[in-house]
Amino acid sequence: MDSYEQITPAVELQDRVTAFQESLRQDGVDGALIVQKTDLFYFAATAQQGWLYVPAAGAPILMIFKEFERAQAESTLEDIVSLGSPKKIPDIIRERGHQLPARLGMELDVLPVNLYRQFDSIFTDSTIVDVSTAIRLIRAVKSPYEIQLLRNAAACSDAVAGKVPELLREGRTEIELAGELEAYARSLGHQGIVRMRLWGSELFYGHLMAGPAAAVPSYLASPTGGAGVNPMIGQGPGFRKIQKNEPVLVDYVFALNGYLSDHSRIFAIGALPDELMRAHAAMLEIQEEVKRFAVPGAISGEIYEQMVASAEEKGYGEWFMGAGERRIRFTGHGVGLELDEFPFLAKGQQLPLTEGMIIALEPKVILPGKGVVGIENTHLVTASGLEPLTKMEDEIVILAG
Amino acid sequence: MDSYEQITPAVELQDRVTAFQESLRQDGVDGALIVQKTDLFYFAATAQQGWLYVPAAGAPILMIFKEFERAQAESTLEDIVSLGSPKKIPDIIRERGHQLPARLGMELDVLPVNLYRQFDSIFTDSTIVDVSTAIRLIRAVKSPYEIQLLRNAAACSDAVAGKVPELLREGRTEIELAGELEAYARSLGHQGIVRMRLWGSELFYGHLMAGPAAAVPSYLASPTGGAGVNPMIGQGPGFRKIQKNEPVLVDYVFALNGYLSDHSRIFAIGALPDELMRAHAAMLEIQEEVKRFAVPGAISGEIYEQMVASAEEKGYGEWFMGAGERRIRFTGHGVGLELDEFPFLAKGQQLPLTEGMIIALEPKVILPGKGVVGIENTHLVTASGLEPLTKMEDEIVILAG
Numbered sequence: 001m002d003s004y005e006q007i008t009p010a011v012e013l014q015d016r017v018t019a020f021q022e023s024l025r026q027d028g029v030d031g032a033l034i035v036q037k038t039d040l041f042y043f044a045a046t047a048q049q050g051w052l053y054v055p056a057a058g059a060p061i062l063m064i065f066k067e068f069e070r071a072q073a074e075s076t077l078e079d080i081v082s083l084g085s086p087k088k089i090p091d092i093i094r095e096r097g098h099q100l101p102a103r104l105g106m107e108l109d110v111l112p113v114n115l116y117r118q119f120d121s122i123f124t125d126s127t128i129v130d131v132s133t134a135i136r137l138i139r140a141v142k143s144p145y146e147i148q149l150l151r152n153a154a155a156c157s158d159a160v161a162g163k164v165p166e167l168l169r170e171g172r173t174e175i176e177l178a179g180e181l182e183a184y185a186r187s188l189g190h191q192g193i194v195r196m197r198l199w200g201s202e203l204f205y206g207h208l209m210a211g212p213a214a215a216v217p218s219y220l221a222s223p224t225g226g227a228g229v230n231p232m233i234g235q236g237p238g239f240r241k242i243q244k245n246e247p248v249l250v251d252y253v254f255a256l257n258g259y260l261s262d263h264s265r266i267f268a269i270g271a272l273p274d275e276l277m278r279a280h281a282a283m284l285e286i287q288e289e290v291k292r293f294a295v296p297g298a299i300s301g302e303i304y305e306q307m308v309a310s311a312e313e314k315g316y317g318e319w320f321m322g323a324g325e326r327r328i329r330f331t332g333h334g335v336g337l338e339l340d341e342f343p344f345l346a347k348g349q350q351l352p353l354t355e356g357m358i359i360a361l362e363p364k365v366i367l368p369g370k371g372v373v374g375i376e377n378t379h380l381v382t383a384s385g386l387e388p389l390t391k392m393e394d395e396i397v398i399l400a401g
Numbered sequence: 402m403d404s405y406e407q408i409t410p411a412v413e414l415q416d417r418v419t420a421f422q423e424s425l426r427q428d429g430v431d432g433a434l435i436v437q438k439t440d441l442f443y444f445a446a447t448a449q450q451g452w453l454y455v456p457a458a459g460a461p462i463l464m465i466f467k468e469f470e471r472a473q474a475e476s477t478l479e480d481i482v483s484l485g486s487p488k489k490i491p492d493i494i495r496e497r498g499h500q501l502p503a504r505l506g507m508e509l510d511v512l513p514v515n516l517y518r519q520f521d522s523i524f525t526d527s528t529i530v531d532v533s534t535a536i537r538l539i540r541a542v543k544s545p546y547e548i549q550l551l552r553n554a555a556a557c558s559d560a561v562a563g564k565v566p567e568l569l570r571e572g573r574t575e576i577e578l579a580g581e582l583e584a585y586a587r588s589l590g591h592q593g594i595v596r597m598r599l600w601g602s603e604l605f606y607g608h609l610m611a612g613p614a615a616a617v618p619s620y621l622a623s624p625t626g627g628a629g630v631n632p633m634i635g636q637g638p639g640f641r642k643i644q645k646n647e648p649v650l651v652d653y654v655f656a657l658n659g660y661l662s663d664h665s666r667i668f669a670i671g672a673l674p675d676e677l678m679r680a681h682a683a684m685l686e687i688q689e690e691v692k693r694f695a696v697p698g699a700i701s702g703e704i705y706e707q708m709v710a711s712a713e714e715k716g717y718g719e720w721f722m723g724a725g726e727r728r729i730r731f732t733g734h735g736v737g738l739e740l741d742e743f744p745f746l747a748k749g750q751q752l753p754l755t756e757g758m759i760i761a762l763e764p765k766v767i768l769p770g771k772g773v774v775g776i777e778n779t780h781l782v783t784a785s786g787l788e789p790l791t792k793m794e795d796e797i798v799i800l801a802g
Contacts, residue, residue: 006631037601041633048635049601049620066727067618067626074632112600113509113517114531130515179587186580191634192605199513200438200450204593217468219450225468230407231475232442232659232738233592234449258633326467337633 006257008045010076012145016043016138017060023134024056024105031055031098032105032131033089033119038195038337039107039135041258046074051089055098063092087122105131110197136197140334140342141356146259147380150336150358153256154378154389156188157263161250161392165399170244170269174237175229178208181252191255195338203339206253206262208237211246214372221328221340223321223364224251224372244270244401247280247371251362253339260335262360263390264376270401276373277396282314283363283374284394290332290361291379291386294353301349307331307363319365332361335378357381358389407658409446411477413546417444417539418461424535425457425506432456432499433506433532434490434520439596439738440508440536442659447475452490456499464493488523506532511598537598541735541743542757547660548781551737551759554657555779555790557589558664562651562793566800571645571670575638576630579609582653592656596739604740607654607663609638612647615773622729622741624722624765625652625773645671645802648681648772652763654740661736663761664791665777671802677774678797683715684764684775685795691733691762692780692787695754702750708732708764720766733762736779758782759790 020043024032034040034052041047043054048071050064063083064071072080081092090100104123108116108130120128142150160181167180182205186192194203201220209216209226218225218235227238242248251264266280286307294303308331311320321328334341335358343351345359353359359381364374375394379386421444425433435441435453442448444455449472451465464484465472473481482493491501505524509517509531521529543551561582568581583606587593595604602621610617610627619626619636628639643649652665667681687708695704709732712721722729735742736759744752744760754760760782765775776795780787 008632035601037603038633045632046635047620047633066620068727070617070619070635074635108514110513112511113514114533115600116514132515173588175590176588179584182587183580183584186583187574187577189576189630189640191630192637193603193634199516200436202438202594216471218471219448219467229590229592230658231409231446232439232448233594234447234471234475236593239590257631326469 006149007074008076009145012143013043013045013076015143017054019138020054020135021056023138024054024131027134029056029103029105029129029131030101031093034107036107036110038197042139042337044075044077046071048074050083051086053089053093058096058098061092061096063089086118089122101126104128107132107135110199136342139336141354142336142358143356146336147356149257149259150261150378151389153254153259153261154263156185156190156254156256157252157261158390158392159188160185160252160254161263161265164250164265164267165397168242168248168267168269168399171241173239173241174209174213175239177242178205178237181208181250185252185254189256191258194253194255194260197338197340201340203253204236207235207249207251210240210242210248211371212369213238213240214247214249215366215368215370217322217324223328223362223366224249242269245272247272247276247373247396249372251376258337260337260339261378261389262335262339262376263378264362264364264374265392266373266396267399268396269399271398272396276367276371279316279365279367280373280396282311282316283365285314286310286363287361287375287377287394294359294381294386296353296355296381296383298353300343300345300351300353301347304331304345304347304349307345311363316365319367321364322366323368331363332359334358335360353381355381355383359386361386407550408475409477410546413544414444414446414477416544418455420539421455421536422457424539425455425532428535430457430504430506430530430532431502432494435508437508437511443540443738445476445478447472449475451484452487454490454494459497459499462493462497464490487519490523502527505529508533508536511600537743540737542755543737543759544757547737548757550658550660551662551779552790554655554660554662555664557586557591557655557657558653558662559791559793560589561586561653561655562664562666565651565668566798569643569649569668569670569800572642574640574642575610575614576640578643579606579638582609582651586653586655590657592659595654595656595661598739598741602741604654605637608636608650608652611641611643611649612772613770614639614641615648615650616767616769616771618723618725624729624763624767625650643670646673648673648677648774648797650773652777659738661738661740662779662790663736663740663777664779665763665765665775666793667774667797668800669797670800672799673797677768677772680717680766680768681774681797683712683717684766686715687711687764688762688776688778688795695760695782695787697754697756697782697784699754701744701746701752701754702748705732705746705748705750708746712764717766720768722765723767724769732764733760735759736761754782756782756784760787762787
């Protein structure tokens with residue numbers, strides 16, 4: 001595999017920029033300055049350090065501080081310049097024949113205050129407005145090119161989960177098993193870094209935990225937490241030894257060429273108690289229900305409510321997606337270059353599904369003191385409902401004890 | 402190792418909070434609201450989701466959204482409350498007998514604009530000011546407790562580099578070797594996530610690259626870049642096969658119980674060209690020079706200039722810390738809970754060294770088309786200069802070809 005295999009085609013960038021420009025014009029924004037690394041990669045095909053100016057009409061200008069030659073090799077945009085200081089951005093915009101924007105869009109959901117103030121002092125006559133929701137709405141609907149990259153990532157998710165039976169043995173610590181599985185993921189080209197947009201959120205590969213440790217809640221907006229290796233991290237695998245007859249959750253994200261596949265499977269050394277087997281089967285039933293009714297036009301918040309109602313009906317209301325007052329109020333999320341993309345299948349969400357959206361659907365039961373069962377697959381929204389991008393069977397994998 | 406081995410002692414938190422309160426009073430700030438995960442862990446011993454209010458005088462209040470019981474188990478602060486919404490923070494502050502702050506400190510170097518605006522609307526009568534520099538100055542000087550944690554991390558760095566000869570073989574890809582070394586690091590308790598404060602910066606373990614690939618520059622404020630596995634990541638190991646007679650850079654961060662040790666060693670299968678051996682020896686000489694003159698009171702920017710001057714004198718001016726116009730202008734950096742802490746041995750920096758500071762010193766030569774040589778060790782600033790926390794030899798490790 002060559003490191004420059006995945007150069008985003010020029011036509012892809014054109015479509016994305018065009019969609020964004022339509023959105024800017026609708027919102028009365030004259031131009032946007034993209035600075036966040038993931039959005040920059042989405043619109044410019046490079047994550048080198050720089051600034052992308054997208055006027056409401058006309059060609060985008062990619063200004064690169066570091067590393068210019070690398071950005072030139074990666075980006076299929078036409079207008080790429082080397083720039084030593086953001087103070088010169090207004091000059092570049094004017095040189096291209098644009099007026100400076102009266103209303104300038106920026107990513108105010110992620111941009112730190114001090115950096116914002118720097119741009120505010122550079123664009124003294126502009127009002128800076130938030131275009132992050134507009135960007136996220138565009139990014140939520142994937143092109144065929146992106147869907148293929150997501151299929152590639154999902155195939156790697158299957159491969160990683162498929163490797164678990166070879167590595168899982170009684171008495172190994174969660175963290176040891178995690179390390180070996182991660183090494184295998186790396187050998188397949190996993191990029192390591194898993195991007196999350198929500199400030200203060202982070203994830204290291206995912207959640208590999210067993211038995212009661214998997215049911216330990218954490219700060220993260222996720223149904224599962226985990227003990228983690230220390231209070232600074234506070235999630236994920238810890239030093240607990242994996243035992244027989246307990247569910248081993250392997251909820252890992254495969255990050256390939258920027259795109260993420262979110263995937264959970266349950267393993268066990270020896271049989272699991274019936275209670276857990278039944279709960280898992282109930283979660284698979286919920287997944288099948290959603291696959292049918294999550295069609296274009298379905299409202300994301302209503303899908304969440306339907307899943308909650310179904311879990312309650314099946315007797316799992318108390319432990320569905322966590323336990324207690326602060327359990328998370330979502331059952332699935334969009335995924336792409338970031339793990340927390342639109343749409344959110346979450347309480348109160350009004351966004352309707354559209355063909356080409358990608359949803360990591362994760363009905364899970366968290367039984368305090370016992371463990372976690374359930375499923376997660378990354379799906380494509382099609383005209384007839386959800387199509388899983390993954391191939392591996394959803395059932396619990398029981399290994400000889 | 403138990404996941405809760407490293408509960409930060411109460412006396413440690415008291416000292417940190419006291420130092421911060423002195424700084425707040427000096428700056429005329431009435432109280433600070435800490436929200437960033439790393440700062441929260443530093444002052445409250447937990448990284449669960451919440452808000453820490455530190456009044457200029459009086460006991461700090463830790464308000465936890467999620468996960469309250471976990472924060473209670475981790476934090477040795479006395480006043481910990483469960484709180485469902487940040488809107489109630491002013492009530493909590495008043496209930497404790499404090500007036501609401503006229504000047505409220507927040508971490509404006511990292512806090513996103515939209516979140517800032519939320520707090521601005523909650524503290525309607527307060528002026529929000531930036532206290533990030535004050536926090537970073539306090540965090541720059543480590544306590545004996547922290548120094549011990551850093552020594553533990555440094556010992557793991559040595560262990561990881563010491564494992565390389567067992568795993569390094571001709572024809573393996575950088576990414577394969579990286580994965581196996583990372584699995585070993587995980588088995589020692591590496592937390593995975595390496596925190597950086599500078600927005601848009603990220604690092605996955607570090608930079609393991611060989612030959613010309615190690616000399617490929619990237620967007621990162623680092624002397625080395627690397628091809629990486631794709632343009633979205635744009636740094637670190639790639640898919641290139643490691644060959645004989647080329648320098649293999651293993652520049653990895655060990656993150657143990659929150660604390661980071663930054664460490665580089667050079668390996669080779671078979672002999673290296675004399676040019677590279679000489680360049681490496683020159684970097685070791687520079688390291689020895691700095692160890693003596695980096696004493697308390699020395700100015701961080703002047704240490705940088707001395708290192709640059711020494712590199713020029715030795716004939717490496719053109720390739721010291723990178724090549725070309727946008728090469729980085731630093732030769733070392735503070736390290737602790739984050740990788741980019743004060744002090745920076747960087748152009749123009751005026752901060753004097755203090756006993757108890759920790760500096761990752763990294764004189765390196767980047768020879769385009771050939772590779773990277775040089776050294777990095779994490780040091781403690783003592784009365785007599787720098788004491789390395791690492792034990793491994795600094796010389797290039799030549800393996801039988």
